[in-house]
Amino acid sequence: MSLLSIFDIGRNALFANRTAMSVTSHNIANVNNTDYSRQEVIFGTETPTKIRDGFLGRGTTVETIKRSYDRFLTDMLINQENTLGKSTILKNILSQIEEVFNESNRNGLTDAINKFFNALEDLSTNPSDISKRIVLLNVADELVSQFKTIENSIEDITNNIMFEISTLVKKLNSLGNDLSEMNKKIAQLEAGGNDKANDLRDKRDAILKELSSIINISYYENNDKDLVVMIGMRNFVNGGAFNELSAIPTEENVRFMLDNIDISNKIAGGKLNGLIESINFIKNEVLYKIRKLSAGFTNEFNIIHSNGYNLNNNQGVMFFLPISNIYYEEHSQNSTVTSISVNNFTDLKFDEYYITFKPGNIYEITNKYNNQVIASGNYISGSPIIFDGISVTITGTVADGDSFFISPIKNFIKKVGINITSPEEISLASIPNAPSDNSSLLNLIALKEKKAASLGNKNIYDFLNETISRVGALSASADDNLKFEQALYDETANKKSIAQGVNLDEEAVNLIKYQRAFEAAAKVIQVANELYETLVKLV
Amino acid sequence: MRVNISILYKQLVDSIAKKNNEIFKAHEELSTSKKINRPSDDVASYSKAYNYKIKLNYIEQFKRNGEYADGVLKFLETQLNNITDNLDRALELSILGLNSTEDNISRNAIGSELKNISDYILSIANSKYEGNFVFSGLKSNTEAYPTTTSLFAGETGKLNININEVSSMSLNISGDNLFSFKHFSSSSLITPENKYIYYNSSSDGSLNIEIRDTDNVTVLKKINVSNVMDGISKLSDAFKKNDLVEARALSEIISFAKQQAVIAQTEVGFKLSRLEKQQQALDETELIYSKLLSDIQDADITIVASEIASIQTALEALRVTAAKVFSHSLLDFLR
Numbered sequence: 001m002s003l004l005s006i007f008d009i010g011r012n013a014l015f016a017n018r019t020a021m022s023v024t025s026h027n028i029a030n031v032n033n034t035d036y037s038r039q040e041v042i043f044g045t046e047t048p049t050k051i052r053d054g055f056l057g058r059g060t061t062v063e064t065i066k067r068s069y070d071r072f073l074t075d076m077l078i079n080q081e082n083t084l085g086k087s088t089i090l091k092n093i094l095s096q097i098e099e100v101f102n103e104s105n106r107n108g109l110t111d112a113i114n115k116f117f118n119a120l121e122d123l124s125t126n127p128s129d130i131s132k133r134i135v136l137l138n139v140a141d142e143l144v145s146q147f148k149t150i151e152n153s154i155e156d157i158t159n160n161i162m163f164e165i166s167t168l169v170k171k172l173n174s175l176g177n178d179l180s181e182m183n184k185k186i187a188q189l190e191a192g193g194n195d196k197a198n199d200l201r202d203k204r205d206a207i208l209k210e211l212s213s214i215i216n217i218s219y220y221e222n223n224d225k226d227l228v229v230m231i232g233m234r235n236f237v238n239g240g241a242f243n244e245l246s247a248i249p250t251e252e253n254v255r256f257m258l259d260n261i262d263i264s265n266k267i268a269g270g271k272l273n274g275l276i277e278s279i280n281f282i283k284n285e286v287l288y289k290i291r292k293l294s295a296g297f298t299n300e301f302n303i304i305h306s307n308g309y310n311l312n313n314n315q316g317v318m319f320f321l322p323i324s325n326i327y328y329e330e331h332s333q334n335s336t337v338t339s340i341s342v343n344n345f346t347d348l349k350f351d352e353y354y355i356t357f358k359p360g361n362i363y364e365i366t367n368k369y370n371n372q373v374i375a376s377g378n379y380i381s382g383s384p385i386i387f388d389g390i391s392v393t394i395t396g397t398v399a400d401g402d403s404f405f406i407s408p409i410k411n412f413i414k415k416v417g418i419n420i421t422s423p424e425e426i427s428l429a430s431i432p433n434a435p436s437d438n439s440s441l442l443n444l445i446a447l448k449e450k451k452a453a454s455l456g457n458k459n460i461y462d463f464l465n466e467t468i469s470r471v472g473a474l475s476a477s478a479d480d481n482l483k484f485e486q487a488l489y490d491e492t493a494n495k496k497s498i499a500q501g502v503n504l505d506e507e508a509v510n511l512i513k514y515q516r517a518f519e520a521a522a523k524v525i526q527v528a529n530e531l532y533e534t535l536v537k538l539v
Numbered sequence: 540m541r542v543n544i545s546i547l548y549k550q551l552v553d554s555i556a557k558k559n560n561e562i563f564k565a566h567e568e569l570s571t572s573k574k575i576n577r578p579s580d581d582v583a584s585y586s587k588a589y590n591y592k593i594k595l596n597y598i599e600q601f602k603r604n605g606e607y608a609d610g611v612l613k614f615l616e617t618q619l620n621n622i623t624d625n626l627d628r629a630l631e632l633s634i635l636g637l638n639s640t641e642d643n644i645s646r647n648a649i650g651s652e653l654k655n656i657s658d659y660i661l662s663i664a665n666s667k668y669e670g671n672f673v674f675s676g677l678k679s680n681t682e683a684y685p686t687t688t689s690l691f692a693g694e695t696g697k698l699n700i701n702i703n704e705v706s707s708m709s710l711n712i713s714g715d716n717l718f719s720f721k722h723f724s725s726s727s728l729i730t731p732e733n734k735y736i737y738y739n740s741s742s743d744g745s746l747n748i749e750i751r752d753t754d755n756v757t758v759l760k761k762i763n764v765s766n767v768m769d770g771i772s773k774l775s776d777a778f779k780k781n782d783l784v785e786a787r788a789l790s791e792i793i794s795f796a797k798q799q800a801v802i803a804q805t806e807v808g809f810k811l812s813r814l815e816k817q818q819q820a821l822d823e824t825e826l827i828y829s830k831l832l833s834d835i836q837d838a839d840i841t842i843v844a845s846e847i848a849s850i851q852t853a854l855e856a857l858r859v860t861a862a863k864v865f866s867h868s869l870l871d872f873l874r
Contacts, residue, residue, distance in 0.1 A: 099577070104575060126669060436696075
């Protein structure tokens with residue numbers, strides 16, 4: 001047994017405790033890092049040597065630095081990031097949409113409609129009064145401009161959403177890149193040994209969390225080192241390789257491609273899903289309803305108005321600019337729309353339609369919103385197809401699966417305006433040469449209560465009230481959802497912090513512990529030194 | 540549970556944020572005086588409030604319509620009173636003139652006054668209210684009777700206005716109901732001189748008077764009267780030339796005209812009283828809906844103010860305790 005071994009033991013103790021103090025200070029430094037998992041030093045003994053009297057220990061050593069990691073809580077939190085991300089987006093967007101229609105503290109569309117009908121009623125007491133006619137023209141202008149303002153505001157929201165989608169996709173791809181780089185680094189550092197690259201793993205988990213908030217992912221660790229992340233069953237990150245997600249905007253919405261496969265219908269959570277669902281809601285409900293309302297109402301008004309006589313004794317004058325420029329999309333190789341127009345204003349229902357072609361040159365016209373087939377027949381190139389007041393002529397050869405999308409309402413609000421230039425042109429009488437006849441005007445006024453077929457058999461006010469209430473209800477429930485998700489998330493985050501986080505008091509105690517042990521080890525060396533001196537003096 | 544300091548920090552931040560949120564909501568209620576500031580605050584109530592506001596707008600509009608109607612009808616009432624007053628005087632004069640004790644000179648004077656009355660009634664028939672000829676029916680831009688001898692030049696028809704959600708009221712009186720003869724039933728009479736007089740209204744609103752001799756066969760004269768004013772004017776001529784038979788024949792017109800005017804007056808009077816009741820009913824309904832709306836959407840200031848006070852207290856307590864908890868950790872105490 002050599003005296004020098006005591007020096008070794010002392011030295012080992014010093015190193016071990018100094019390492020422990022480093023780890024403790026590392027913990028303390030990262031006390032506010034939410035992605036950090038607490039590290040602790042695992043001490044072990046050095047291999048003992050055999051001496052004549054038995055096995056002599058050779059001091060301590062640091063076996064490994066362990067990261068306190070709760071797999072279950074981390075996975076749960078990553079999942080919740082996903083739902084929280086979606087709920088946050090939905091709440092934000094729905095409250096923006098709600099604000100567009102909110103007339104609690106300002107005058108909006110309902111007020112404009114009220115003023116319009118009030119002007120009509122005022123005119124009914126004295127239909128030939130020019131100043132009252134001018135008032136009507138003014139409030140009609142306001143009404144038209146309200147429709148345009150609302151459509152604009154909603155389209156602004158849609159544009160912001162599209163921009164947000166492209167930004168998020170860029171972020172997603174950059175995170176994917178970071179993740180693959182992180183995989184490489186971890187693989188490098190951990191190669192050959194059993195030790196874990198703790199800090200890098202923490203960072204990798206943080207990237208994973210952020211990814212999950214954007215889109216729904218599934219992930220697993222293979223070979224104990226590489227993290228594989230999949231989106232929509234396709235590989236996003238696989239070890240050091242990653243595939244880019246691309247987002248291609250189409251007319252209807254956005255198409256997502258990963259690894260050359262369309263995964264648009266696999267996106268089920270996260271901010272991206274929130275954004276996509278919002279766009280769908282806006283296009284298929286909000287914009288649809290507002291456009292239907294403006295087109296349907298102005299059309300009914302025009303029909304009655306053009307039956308009346310004006311102060312110039314003319315009939316057939318439209319009050320609002322009637323529908324023109326019916327929007328259409330062609331999805332066909334060899335055929336195209338050669339003409340499209342309104343065939344009968346009274347028959348217009350103001351929905352959106354698909355004309356699809358089946359084998360044998362049969363066409364089918366489907367209403368986009370209730371999926372009902374409203375007409376079908378044999379296709380003859382160049383021959384007009386008439387349905388719901390619209391006449392479409394398609395020319396060319398069609399193939400099975402070709403389709404055309406027809407919307408009389410899509411561009412309506414952008415093009416609408418007042419067709420009347422002078423107050424005498426307003427037609428309020430049912431008979432010519434009778435300037436005080438207001439009987440046609442009374443029919444116009446009756447429109448405010450009339451349940452219109454194009455509005456689902458509701459009158460204007462009920463239709464608008466319902467639309468606004470629906471947006472309000474969705475916004476309220478999105479708000480509730482968010483509060484709930486946030487509470488859940490906070491719960492889980494707290495649990496994770498309890499399991500993995502740094503407790504300053506605990507670390508303070510550890511610091512003292514290791515410091516004292518360090519001092520004791522130093523003392524051991526000092527004693528060994530004195531022993532050695534004593535021995536040397538003997539000789 | 541290993542609760543560590545970062546959890547406590549987070550909890551503090553979240554709690555303060557929650558309280559701030561509550562204060563924000565309460566402030567909003569104070570500044571707008573409303574409980575509901577967007578549909579999502581309370582969807583069912585917002586929807587109800589929406590409907591109440593629409594109703595209130597209707598009521599206001601109907602009140603406006605009613606006020607206009609009141610103006611028009613009162614004007615008509617005044618004009619009708621003028622007409623009946625003048626017709627009364629015309630009747631007086633014609634009775635006087637037919638009295639055999641009168642002589643030519645006084646009949647001349649009677650004739651002159653009757654002419655004046657005819658002209659005056661003509662001007663009333665063509666009177667205007669807010670730029671419209673009130674007795675011309677739907678052709679309010681033309682005179683009802685451009686000259687004393689013209690037929691009705693307006694357009695018979697009703698100008699209806701809405702006075703409430705379910706009913707309307709017509710505001711005009713078509714001149715031909717007052718001054719033309721379409722409601723004059725065919726009849727005949729015998730004068731004191733034993734002459735026969737036959738009355739027949741024609742489809743164009745004029746009156747055909749046939750005077751026959753005592754044998755009831757020989758037609759002495761045929762007179763075509765275009766309208767009431769024309770009748771009085773011809774009556775004035777008859778008195779001036781001392782033709783009592785003609786005068787007798789024409790004086791029937793005055794009683795007829797008076798009848799028509801009284802009918803119109805009754806109608807107008809009835810409409811005016813109906814309007815008054817209508818306006819009262821609208822006022823009451825307005826009150827009801829206003830109250831309903833206010834109950835749903837108005838914020839109770841006292842409640843909101845006390846809410847704010849209690850939130851402030853909670854916030855202060857949070858801040859004070861947090862300050863105490865976070866001021867020390869073990870590291871402060873270790874040497």
